Amino acid sequence: MKKILLFSLLFIASFAFGQSLIVHIDAETLLFNKSFNKLYVAVNENDPSYPNSILELNPYTGEVLRSIALSSSLKEMKQSGDHSTLFFTYKNESKLDKLDIESFEIYTILEVGELSITDFHSSPIDKDIIFIITSDNGYPIHVKMYKNGVLQAKSFQPNTMMTEIGMKSDGSQLYLHNGGSTAFDGFLLDVVEDGIITDSIIWDEMIRSFGPIKNNNDLLYGSSGCVIDAFSDSIIMPVARLEVYRVADHNSIGGYTFSTIHNAYIFVHEVNDKGYLSFFHGDFYNYLGSIELATHNVYLRELEVIDENHFVLITRTAKADSRHILFFEAPDHIKYPLQLKVNEESYDDRWN
Amino acid sequence: MKIKILLITFMIMSLFAQAQECISVDHFSRDIEYNHHRDKLYALIESLDIEFGNRLIEIDVQTGIIVRSLFVGSNPYTLHLTTDGNYAWISFLSIPYLKRVNLNTFEIDKEIFLGFTRRYPNDGQRNPNIYSNNFNVFPNQNNMLVSGLKTVTSSSFESIFLYKNDSIQPIEITQGLNYSYPPTCFEPIINNQFIIGHIESNWESIFTSMKVLDDGLENFQAFDQLNTPDTRRNWIKVHHDTLIIADGTVIDARDASDLKTIGKCENQIINDRYGFAYSEFHDAYVYPNAYGSAVYLTFYDKHTYEAYDSVYILNYPHNIMMISQLEILGPDKFAIEIGKDYGLFSIKIIDTYANDIQDIGFDEKIDVYPNPVFDVLTIEGYPLSKEINIYDLSGQLLLSSNYGGFKVDINVESLKPGTYILKIRDRDSSTLIYNQKIILQ
Numbered sequence: 001m002k003k004i005l006l007f008s009l010l011f012i013a014s015f016a017f018g019q020s021l022i023v024h025i026d027a028e029t030l031l032f033n034k035s036f037n038k039l040y041v042a043v044n045e046n047d048p049s050y051p052n053s054i055l056e057l058n059p060y061t062g063e064v065l066r067s068i069a070l071s072s073s074l075k076e077m078k079q080s081g082d083h084s085t086l087f088f089t090y091k092n093e094s095k096l097d098k099l100d101i102e103s104f105e106i107y108t109i110l111e112v113g114e115l116s117i118t119d120f121h122s123s124p125i126d127k128d129i130i131f132i133i134t135s136d137n138g139y140p141i142h143v144k145m146y147k148n149g150v151l152q153a154k155s156f157q158p159n160t161m162m163t164e165i166g167m168k169s170d171g172s173q174l175y176l177h178n179g180g181s182t183a184f185d186g187f188l189l190d191v192v193e194d195g196i197i198t199d200s201i202i203w204d205e206m207i208r209s210f211g212p213i214k215n216n217n218d219l220l221y222g223s224s225g226c227v228i229d230a231f232s233d234s235i236i237m238p239v240a241r242l243e244v245y246r247v248a249d250h251n252s253i254g255g256y257t258f259s260t261i262h263n264a265y266i267f268v269h270e271v272n273d274k275g276y277l278s279f280f281h282g283d284f285y286n287y288l289g290s291i292e293l294a295t296h297n298v299y300l301r302e303l304e305v306i307d308e309n310h311f312v313l314i315t316r317t318a319k320a321d322s323r324h325i326l327f328f329e330a331p332d333h334i335k336y337p338l339q340l341k342v343n344e345e346s347y348d349d350r351w352n
Numbered sequence: 353m354k355i356k357i358l359l360i361t362f363m364i365m366s367l368f369a370q371a372q373e374c375i376s377v378d379h380f381s382r383d384i385e386y387n388h389h390r391d392k393l394y395a396l397i398e399s400l401d402i403e404f405g406n407r408l409i410e411i412d413v414q415t416g417i418i419v420r421s422l423f424v425g426s427n428p429y430t431l432h433l434t435t436d437g438n439y440a441w442i443s444f445l446s447i448p449y450l451k452r453v454n455l456n457t458f459e460i461d462k463e464i465f466l467g468f469t470r471r472y473p474n475d476g477q478r479n480p481n482i483y484s485n486n487f488n489v490f491p492n493q494n495n496m497l498v499s500g501l502k503t504v505t506s507s508s509f510e511s512i513f514l515y516k517n518d519s520i521q522p523i524e525i526t527q528g529l530n531y532s533y534p535p536t537c538f539e540p541i542i543n544n545q546f547i548i549g550h551i552e553s554n555w556e557s558i559f560t561s562m563k564v565l566d567d568g569l570e571n572f573q574a575f576d577q578l579n580t581p582d583t584r585r586n587w588i589k590v591h592h593d594t595l596i597i598a599d600g601t602v603i604d605a606r607d608a609s610d611l612k613t614i615g616k617c618e619n620q621i622i623n624d625r626y627g628f629a630y631s632e633f634h635d636a637y638v639y640p641n642a643y644g645s646a647v648y649l650t651f652y653d654k655h656t657y658e659a660y661d662s663v664y665i666l667n668y669p670h671n672i673m674m675i676s677q678l679e680i681l682g683p684d685k686f687a688i689e690i691g692k693d694y695g696l697f698s699i700k701i702i703d704t705y706a707n708d709i710q711d712i713g714f715d716e717k718i719d720v721y722p723n724p725v726f727d728v729l730t731i732e733g734y735p736l737s738k739e740i741n742i743y744d745l746s747g748q749l750l751l752s753s754n755y756g757g758f759k760v761d762i763n764v765e766s767l768k769p770g771t772y773i774l775k776i777r778d779r780d781s782s783t784l785i786y787n788q789k790i791i792l793q
Contacts, residue, residue: 227426235467237447237448237467238446238447238448239426239447240406240425240426240427240446240447241399241426241427241445241446242399243399243400243427246400247400281405283423284405284406284407284423285399285405285406285426286399286400286401286402286404286405286406286407287399287400287401287402287405288402289402336402339402
C-alpha cells in the first residue's frame with residue numbers, strides 16, 4: 001500500500017514539474033535556430049571550457065557540436081531573417097560581426113570607432129542591411145543604416161535615450177524605444193533607399209515596455225507584457241497588456257518569447273524563489289496557466305522554445321556564481337497544469 | 353435519545369441547507385450587469401481567467417451556465433447595458449477604445465477610438481495615450497454616452513466628452529480636470545439634460561454638475577459640501593432623479609444646480625463592501641452587510657431610509673471581503689460579484705426563496721457581552737432584529753430597546769444585580785431568535 005502511495009506521489013511530482021537538464025556553461029545569451037535545429041550560445045569569459053566563444057548545441061541534450069572563439073566578450077546576439085547568419089556585438093569592442101552558420105566562420109561587418117553599439121537589427125528581407133543605435137557614453141545617440149557594411153547618408157539623431165530597435169517584417173519601418181528606464185517615448189522611422197527618416201516622436205504611457213522589443217510578426221512586445229501594433233497605421237496602437245506582472249514576483253520576469261507552436265506569449269519568471277513558465281493566449285491575451293520549472297532558481301533569463309514540450313533558458317542557482325543552461329522538458333499530456341495565485345499587491349501597480 | 357438528537361440535528365441541517373440556493377460562476381469577473389429583457393447576466397471576465405479571460409460572457413441565471421462568450425479586447429474594465437437590453441458598452445484598461453456589443457448577434461458592432469489626440473508631428477510634444485476608465489450610457493439611448501479620458505499613470509483627466517450620432521462631440525470639458533480628484537463617475541439625470549460627476553475617493557466629496565449640450569458638455573457647478581465619505585469605485589446610482597451613494601447617502605438631484613442630501617441608509621458597510629442597488633422589485637434601496645463571515649442584503653425604505661428587512665445570502669470565509677457589484681434579478685434572486693480587495697472576483701447567483709430567517713442558527717450570529725455585566729450590555733450580530741427585551745425571572749418586562757444595526761449598547765445600570773432573561777425578536781417581533789440568561793453584578 002505504501003509502495004503504491006509512494007509511486008503515486010512520484011508520478012504526480014514528475015507529471016507536475018516535468019524534467020530538466022542543466023548544462024554547466026556560463027552563458028551570456030542564446031538563440032534557437034529552427035532552420036538548423038540547433039541552439040547557439042554565447043559564452044562568457046569566465047567559463048573554464050569555452051571562454052568568449054559561440055557554441056552550437058544539440059537543443060535537447062546540450063551536447064556541444066561546434067565552437068568558435070571570439071576576440072572578446074560578446075554583448076548581444078541576433079539572427080538574420082533567413083536564419084542563415086548570427087550577428088553579434090561585443091562588450092568592449094565597437095564593431096558588429098556575423099557568423100555564417102553553414103561555414104561557422106566569422107566576418108566583421110562594420111566598425112564604429114570610439115562609439116558603442118547600443119542595439120542593432122538586420123533587415124528581415126535583406127541580411128546585408130543593418131540598423132544600429134550608436135552612442136558616445138550615452139549621448140549623442142544616432143540611428144544609422146548600413147548596406148553591405150557601407151554607412152548610408154540619411155541617419156537619425158533622437159533627442160532622448162533610445163535603446164531598442166523593433167522592425168516591421170517587410171523591412172520598411174523601424175520602431176525605436178527606450179527599454180532601460182521608466183520613459184514612455186518612442187520613434188517611428190521609415191526606411192528609405194539611402195537611410196532612415198522620421199517625422200514623429202511618440203509619448204505614450206500605454207505602450208511602455210521594458211527590455212528588448214521582440215516581434216510576433218508585426219506586433220511588438222516587451223517584458224512588461226505590453227503588446228503594440230507599431231506599423232499597421234500611422235500611429236502606434238496598444239493592442240494588449242499581458243498581465244504577467246500579476247502572477248510573477250516583482251521584477252522577476254526574465255526571458256520571454258512568442259511561440260508560434262503554442263500560439264502563446266511565454267514568460268519565465270519567479271514566484272517565491274521558484275521558476276515558472278507562464279503562458280498567455282496569442283490572440284486573446286488571457287492567461288493560460290503556468291508550468292513550474294524543475295529546478296530551484298534565483299536568476300532566470302532568456303527563453304527559447306524548441307518544440308511543444310522543450311524549452312531552454314539561462315539560469316543560476318542560489319549557490320553558484322556562474323550562469324548555466326537549463327534544458328527543460330515540460331510535463332506531457334497537459335499543457336499548463338498550474339494556475340498561479342494573483343499577486344494582490346500588483347493590482348494598483350500594474351503600470352509601474 | 354441519541355437517535356432523537358441525531359434526527360433533530362439532521363433536520364436542522366437540512367433546513368439550513370435549503371435556506372438559499374447559490375450558484376457559483378467560477379470565473380474572474382471584472383463587472384456584471386443583469387439584463388431583465390433577456391433574463392441573462394452579462395459579465396466582463398478578467399484577463400487572468402484561463403477559460404474566458406478578456407471576454408464578455410452571457411450567463412443563464414437559472415443554471416449559471418455560460419451561454420455565449422465573445423473576445424472583446426485586452427483588460428475589459430466597465431460594462432453598461434443599454435436600457436432596451438440590446439447592447440453592451442465596454443471600456444478597457446489597456447487599449448484606447450470603447451466598444452459596443454450587439455447582444456442579438458453577439459458581435460462587436462461599434463468601436464470608439466480614444467487615441468485621437470495622440471500624435472504631434474515634428475514639434476516634440478509629448479502626448480499621452482488615453483483610455484476611458486469610467487463611462488456611462490444615457491438611458492433610452494443605444495448610441496449616446498459620456499466618458500472621461502484618463503492617462504494611465506496620472507490621476508488627472510484629459511477631458512470628459514459626449515458621444516452621440518456616431519462621433520465624439522466637439523465641445524469637451526477640459527478645464528478644471530487637473531486637480532487631485534476630478535470627476536470620474538458620470539450619471540445622466542433629469543431627462544438626460546445634466547450629468548452628475550463624482551470622484552472615486554474616500555477622502556474628498558466633490559460632485560460636479562455638467563450640462564448636456566447639442567454638441568458636447570459644459571461645466572455647470574461643483575459641490576463639495578455633501579459629506580459623502582466613502583464613494584470609491586462603485587460610484588453613484590440613479591433612481592429617477594435621486595442619487596444613491598455607496599455609503600448610503602441619498603441625494604435629491606431634481607435641481608442639478610442645488611443637490612440636496614435628503615437621507616441616509618445607515619448601513620454598516622465594512623471594508624469597502626460597496627455593491628448596492630435600488631430594487632424595482634422591492635421599491636427599496638439594497639445594501640450588503642456582513643457579520644463575521646455571514647453576508648446579508650439589507651433593505652431600506654425609500655422614504656424613511658430605515659432598514660426594514662434583511663436576508664442572509666452566503667457565508668464568505670475571507671476576512672477582507674468585498675461585494676463589488678450587486679444586481680437584483682427578482683424579488684428573491686440576486687447576483688453579486690464578490691472577492692478579496694485587490695484580488696480576483698467571482699460571480700454568485702443567489703436564490704433566497706427558501707431563506708426564511710428561522711432556518712438560520714441565530715444564536716451563533718449574535719454576541720452578547722459582557723456576561724456577567726456591570727453597566728453596559730453590548731449586543732452584536734444578526735442585523736436589524738427589531739426588538740430587544742430584558743425580563744426578570746418572573747417574566748416581567750424591565751427594559752426594551754430597538755436594534756437597527758449590527759451593534760447596540762444597552763445601559764443596564766438601572767437594574768438591580770441579579771439574573772435576567774434577554775430576548776431578541778425578529779423584525780416583526782413575532783419570532784424569538786435569541787433567548788439567554790444574563791447576570792447583572
